[in-house]
Amino acid sequence: MAGPALGLRGWARWTWRQLTSMRTALLLLLLLAVAAVPGSIWPQRGVDPAQVTAYLQQNPRLGPWLDRLGMFDVFSSPWFSGIYLLLAVSLIGCVVPRTRQHVAAMRAQPPSAPRRLERLPAHHSLTLAGDSSSLETGQLRQRAQEVLRRRRYRVAVKDAGADAGSGFDVSAETGYLKETGNVVFHVALLGVIVSVAVGHLWGWRGEVILPVGENFTSAAAEYDTLQPGPWVGENELAPFQLRLDEMTVSFETEAQGAQFGAPREFSAEVTTVPQPGATPETARLAVNDPLSVDGASVYLLGNGYAPVVTVRDSSGQVLFSDAVPFLPQDDNYTSTGAVKVAGAKPELGLYGAFLPTARIDERGPTSDFPDLVDPKLAIGVFEGDLFPGGAAQSVYVLDTAGMEPVLDSDGDPTRMLLTPGQTATLPQGRGTVTLDGVVRWSGLVVRHDPGRLPVLISSVTALVGLVLMLGVRRRRVFVRVTGDRGAGTLDGATRHTGVTVQVAALVKDHDPGLQSLVEQLAAEITSADEVRTMDREPAARREGSG
Amino acid sequence: MRNDTLAVASDIGVWVTIVLLAVAMLAFAAHLAVHAAAARPSSSVRPAETALAGRGSAPPAPSSPGTDRDRPRSPGSNGEGEVTEQAPSRRWGVVGLQVTLLATLVLVASTALRGLSVQRAPLGNMYEFALVACCFALVIYCGWSLRRDRLWLGLFVTGPVLLILGLARRAWYTEASQLLPSLESIWLVIHVSMATLAVGLCLIGFATATLYLLRDTAESRAAGPTGGGEVTGWRRALPPAESLERMTYGIHVVAFPLWTFTLIVGATWAEQAWGRYWGWDPKEVWTFVIFVVYAAYLHARATAGWTTRKATWIAIAGGICIVINYAVVNVFFSGLHSYSGL
Numbered sequence: 028m029a030g031p032a033l034g035l036r037g038w039a040r041w042t043w044r045q046l047t048s049m050r051t052a053l054l055l056l057l058l059l060a061v062a063a064v065p066g067s068i069w070p071q072r073g074v075d076p077a078q079v080t081a082y083l084q085q086n087p088r089l090g091p092w093l094d095r096l097g098m099f100d101v102f103s104s105p106w107f108s109g110i111y112l113l114l115a116v117s118l119i120g121c122v123v124p125r126t127r128q129h130v131a132a133m134r135a136q137p138p139s140a141p142r143r144l145e146r147l148p149a150h151h152s153l154t155l156a157g158d159s160s161s162l163e164t165g166q167l168r169q170r171a172q173e174v175l176r177r178r179r180y181r182v183a184v185k186d187a188g189a190d191a192g193s194g195f196d197v198s199a200e201t202g203y204l205k206e207t208g209n210v211v212f213h214v215a216l217l218g219v220i221v222s223v224a225v226g227h228l229w230g231w232r233g234e235v236i237l238p239v240g241e242n243f244t245s246a247a248a249e250y251d252t253l254q255p256g257p258w259v260g261e262n263e264l265a266p267f268q269l270r271l272d273e274m275t276v277s278f279e280t281e282a283q284g285a286q287f288g289a290p291r292e293f294s295a296e297v298t299t300v301p302q303p304g305a306t307p308e309t310a311r312l313a314v315n316d317p318l319s320v321d322g323a324s325v326y327l328l329g330n331g332y333a334p335v336v337t338v339r340d341s342s343g344q345v346l347f348s349d350a351v352p353f354l355p356q357d358d359n360y361t362s363t364g365a366v367k368v369a370g371a372k373p374e375l376g377l378y379g380a381f382l383p384t385a386r387i388d389e390r391g392p393t394s395d396f397p398d399l400v401d402p403k404l405a406i407g408v409f410e411g412d413l414f415p416g417g418a419a420q421s422v423y424v425l426d427t428a429g430m431e432p433v434l435d436s437d438g439d440p441t442r443m444l445l446t447p448g449q450t451a452t453l454p455q456g457r458g459t460v461t462l463d464g465v466v467r468w469s470g471l472v473v474r475h476d477p478g479r480l481p482v483l484i485s486s487v488t489a490l491v492g493l494v495l496m497l498g499v500r501r502r503r504v505f506v507r508v509t510g511d512r513g514a515g516t517l518d519g520a521t522r523h524t525g526v527t528v529q530v531a532a533l534v535k536d537h538d539p540g541l542q543s544l545v546e547q548l549a550a551e552i553t554s555a556d557e558v559r560t561m562d563r564e565p566a567a568r569r570e571g572s573g
Numbered sequence: 574m575r576n577d578t579l580a581v582a583s584d585i586g587v588w589v590t591i592v593l594l595a596v597a598m599l600a601f602a603a604h605l606a607v608h609a610a611a612a613r614p615s616s617s618v619r620p621a622e623t624a625l626a627g628r629g630s631a632p633p634a635p636s637s638p639g640t641d642r643d644r645p646r647s648p649g650s651n652g653e654g655e656v657t658e659q660a661p662s663r664r665w666g667v668v669g670l671q672v673t674l675l676a677t678l679v680l681v682a683s684t685a686l687r688g689l690s691v692q693r694a695p696l697g698n699m700y701e702f703a704l705v706a707c708c709f710a711l712v713i714y715c716g717w718s719l720r721r722d723r724l725w726l727g728l729f730v731t732g733p734v735l736l737i738l739g740l741a742r743r744a745w746y747t748e749a750s751q752l753l754p755s756l757e758s759i760w761l762v763i764h765v766s767m768a769t770l771a772v773g774l775c776l777i778g779f780a781t782a783t784l785y786l787l788r789d790t791a792e793s794r795a796a797g798p799t800g801g802g803e804v805t806g807w808r809r810a811l812p813p814a815e816s817l818e819r820m821t822y823g824i825h826v827v828a829f830p831l832w833t834f835t836l837i838v839g840a841t842w843a844e845q846a847w848g849r850y851w852g853w854d855p856k857e858v859w860t861f862v863i864f865v866v867y868a869a870y871l872h873a874r875a876t877a878g879w880t881t882r883k884a885t886w887i888a889i890a891g892g893i894c895i896v897i898n899y900a901v902v903n904v905f906f907s908g909l910h911s912y913s914g915l
Contacts, residue, residue, distance in 0.1 A: 049875070049876045050876055050878060050879075052872060053872045053876055053879070056865055056866075056869040056872060057865075057866075057869050059865050060862045060866050063858050063861055063862050064862060066853055066855075067855035068906070073853065074852060074853055074854065102853050223851075232848070232849070279750060279751065281575060281750065282748045282751075283748060284747070284748050286748055290753055291751055291753075291754065292754055293754045313754070314755050314757075315757060315845055315846045316845075317848065324848065326846075326847070328847065472847075472848040474848045476849070479850065482840075482850060483837075483841065487837065489833070490830065490833055493829070493830050497826045497829070537819050
């Protein structure tokens with residue numbers, strides 16, 4: 028490294044220049060695209076943690092390595108964050124000077140015309156004969172400005188030097204909105220990033236499974252899972268109450284093939300109490316139709332069945348009676364779950380499947396259709412320690428580490444198949460299990476996101492900026508009128524014998540309409556009739572002055 | 574709920590379209606072959622002019638309105654020169670365009686029938702999405718062809734569309750039925766129709782990008798020491814590389830804001846349906862990837878030190894990402910966008 032002359036400041040400046048250069052931004056963009064791809068290949072903890080656990084179990088060798096590389100948390104991994112933060116810095120470094128330049132350009136006059144207009148990408152030249160139909164230079168000067176201003180050009184006029192006689196240059200520029208759009212788009216992208224961060228820090232999301240007929244109070248302990256943002260206090264959750272009164276669900280029965288049994292309607296009737304002590308309100312909640320309560324939104328996302336199970340001991344005393352939500356495992360709602368009877372001695376655990384339309388064959392119990400056509404509950408029975416070591420465990424899975432299967436009189440593990448209303452007796456005087464009925468449950472998501480509206484506003488602004496940036500053309504037009512030196516006078520009242528009008532235009536990128544624009548401008552400037560018919564008011568003024 | 578007659582009519586229409594497109598494709602291929610085989614024009618003609626040779630000297634075909642308007646408004650400004658003698662026949666290309674016009678009508682009608690058969694917008698599953706994207710691609714191509722001479726592009730639009738329709742029928746076909754509750758929203762129509770329109774445009778942009786690279790290679794070879802100074806073979810039928818490149822850019826300049834719009838509308842809908850506007854679902858990941866790749870293309874084109882060839886490769890990568898987003902993500906990655914019905 029031969030950089031002794033640079034020094035610390037020099038290096039810092041060099042790094043900053045590199046980072047904010049277009050090439051680096053481009054490289055970072057491509058990197059960002061590539062870095063996002065693993066997030067679609069492997070399951071993500073932020074999206075579905077259960078899938079990640081399953082993947083790790085199925086791939087004991089590869090899984091941990093992928094985990095170390097952050098492949099299951101791509102979008103919060105240091106490398107992904109690094110790329111987009113560098114990109115954001117690069118963006119700031121690009122946008123700030125560009126904004127400054129653009130503001131200066133908007134205030135400045137259009138630049139003066141280059142010496143040789145015929146070298147510009149579009150150029151058209153006319154020589155006016157000295158007959159009565161042609162115009163004086165004074166009129167041309169006015170006409171050129173009017174024509175260009177009407178087309179929303181910013182116009183500056185400069186008299187040619189004394190050696191050019193009575194000639195003059197008109198410089199005009201339009202399409203400043205292109206650069207405005209560019210700046211707006213990039214600033215709005217920064218706005219999106221900031222808004223997302225706000226939502227992440229102060230937002231929260233809770234999930235709860237609620238069987239029909241039950242009540243729910245929004246509080247940290249009541250949610251099945253709660254993901255509060257880092258800066259959310261546990262007491263800051265909206266303290267509303269909600270009761271699930273009714274659920275309507277229907278499935279496809281007409282179409283055959285893969286569509287058969289596909290869900291067709293989910294909706295729920297709920298009663299909410301927005302604040303403790305407020306009047307209850309009833310509302311309808313459906314997929315695509317969330318409910319807004321107390322600054323939070325409630326979404327209906329999942330549904331399933333909760334068998335209502337009652338377990339009695341041998342004397343008939345009720346040990347357990349509740350609606351137990353089972354989790355659907357496939358599109359036909361073959362659902363699994365567990366009933367944990369902590370009141371029994373020893374503790375009793377029922378584990379198995381609920382089938383809304385049962386089919387029991389060599390593959391075991393499965394469901395043929397998602398609706399309740401022939402509901403059955405197929406369970407096995409375990410006894411022992413329900414909560415070994417007191418560790419947290421899922422309510423939907425029976426942890427059999429401290430349990431033994433209950434054997435029937437033949438010495439086989441007990442299996443029971445219950446239809447609603449049916450009661451089965453447990454072996455050796457352990458009591459009875461009754462399937463009282465089946466209710467549906469709703470999977471509710473409650474979300475509070477203060478960044479939501481700012482994200483929407485920023486992204487719509489970005490889109491507007493983008494359309495301006497890509498849609499507006501920035502053009503510079505120059506008009507040069509050179510009078511005949513011999514006949515020219517400066518008052519503009521004398522007719523000239525040979526006035527040359529040159530119109531030329533310049534753009535940054537390719538512009539197929541440029542040549543025709545230049546020709547049209549030249550025609551408009553030199554022909555009096557067309558201007559009058561197209562625009563009456565300036566024409567009236569011109570007549571007054573001429 | 575479902576009108577079976579209309580559903581069957583729609584299916585038949587799609588088969589008819591496939592047959593028509595196959596015919597159009599052959600005609601367009603013949604168009605290129607005629608150009609490749611045509612006798613070389615006199616040596617005074619520059620490559621830029623041979624490319625569009627035949628525009629006016631061939632007998633004006635009554636079936637291709639716009640041949641008159643077709644001439645560049647300002648000769649010389651974009652390198653498209655005047656007509657030369659000995660121009661190869663345009664007959665096959667015109668036949669191809671006529672058949673494509675017919676195929677487009679039939680496909681649009683079939684897609685509409687599909688929607689009518691279940692009384693909803695035909696945007697509910699992968700099969701319908703493919704139909705609508707093909708409709709957009711064909712309508713855009715036909716509209717363009719009626720205003721400008723785009724016969725050389727025909728093969729590269731009808732070919733991919735034919736492939737997509739064939740796959741849609743064989744691999745992605747789903748019986749007409751009602752929507753999943755999560756799809757029953759006005760946002761479906763806005764989100765998916767914009768996405769398909771953007772995809773249709775990108776399909777054509779992908780074709781012009783590829784053709785630009787091919788033509789550019791041919792031009793540099795022709796200009797090289799071993800080349801004869803003129804592009805030979807079927808690539809003679811193409812416009813000059815420079816103008817192909819501009820078309821590619823122009824198409825993407827329209828497609829990119831549409832894709833951005835799709836993304837914003839999708840996020841708005843996700844907020845309503847799933848309780849969050851962005852959740853890195855596989856489909857969202859790929860929508861984002863496509864957005865970033867096309868953004869990179871637009872940047873690359875304005876970056877000093879990046880050749881237009883290199884920039885165009887990024888546009889091609891974007892096209893590949895769209896294909897992955899549609900054909901791979903929907904089928905092989907599980908996520909919330911699992912609407913494919915497969």
